[in-house]
Amino acid sequence: AQKITQTQPGMFVQEKEAVTLDCTYDTSDPSYGLFWYKQPSSGEMIFLIYQGSYDQQNATEGRYSLNFQKARKSANLVISASQLGDSAMYFCAMRVRGNQGGKLIFGQGTELSVKP
Amino acid sequence: DSGVTQTPKHLITATGQRVTLRCSPRSGDLSVYWYQQSLDQGLQFLIQYYNGEERAKGNILERFSAQQFPDLHSELNLSSLELGDSALYFCASSISGGDNEQFFGPGTRLTVL
Numbered sequence: 001a002q003k004i005t006q007t008q009p010g011m012f013v014q015e016k017e018a019v020t021l022d023c024t025y026d027t028s029d030p031s032y033g034l035f036w037y038k039q040p041s042s043g044e045m046i047f048l049i050y051q052g053s054y055d056q057q058n059a060t061e062g063r064y065s066l067n068f069q070k071a072r073k074s075a076n077l078v079i080s081a082s083q084l085g086d087s088a089m090y091f092c093a094m095r096v097r098g099n100q101g102g103k104l105i106f107g108q109g110t111e112l113s114v115k116p
Numbered sequence: 117d118s119g120v121t122q123t124p125k126h127l128i129t130a131t132g133q134r135v136t137l138r139c140s141p142r143s144g145d146l147s148v149y150w151y152q153q154s155l156d157q158g159l160q161f162l163i164q165y166y167n168g169e170e171r172a173k174g175n176i177l178e179r180f181s182a183q184q185f186p187d188l189h190s191e192l193n194l195s196s197l198e199l200g201d202s203a204l205y206f207c208a209s210s211i212s213g214g215d216n217e218q219f220f221g222p223g224t225r226l227t228v229l
Contacts (some may be wrong), residue, residue: 043204106160109158
């Protein structure tokens with residue numbers, strides 16, 4: 001079964017520190033993509049970063065990086081130098097190819113609170 | 117701003133009613149996806165259209181239907197509404213049918229009373 005697991009319902013981090021949000025996935029398909037989205041309290045879903053299953057290097061986008069460990073089936077999001085505006089829900093998602101189109105399977109999310 | 121627009125932003129209606137949610141994808145995007153976000157189910161994929169054709173179907177109820185029009189905008193129709201249909205409904209779009217990032221609209225918050 002294809003599944004995304006986020007085991008941290010909530011996390012706190014001090015402003016300017018780095019934080020890692022955990023994500024593990026389960027799929028038997030060799031070709032897949034992993035995504036992270038941010039959902040602030042206003043409700044919109046903001047795309048952060050993408051990692052393909054065949055990508056050799058970990059993805060990075062500004063202060064966001066994805067720690068991709070294929071053998072462990074984990075795709076953790078690392079946010080460096082946390083800012084107050086980073087307080088939000090963070091969702092890990094997976095897209096599996098094949099005849100399933102481009103649908104995303106989401107985890108339950110991690111609520112991140114950044115303390116001043 | 118993702119470039120995906122959804123209307124209306126909020127919708128309050130009664131059980132048994134029918135509503136239509138509208139989505140306009142980003143310019144150039146051919147794929148439209150609909151997702152439902154509720155407290156108990158989390159974010160669930162409903163359905164995907166690619167260039168007017170249904171591409172993939174998720175846990176979409178028979179009371180729900182969708183379509184994508186020639187100008188690529190999409191509508192999600194929800195009928196015989198129940199209290200449990202109250203949720204945030206997102207539309208997302210991507211350039212093609214599978215490999216690209218999906219950009220989400222602001223969502224329509226549906227409340228069924």
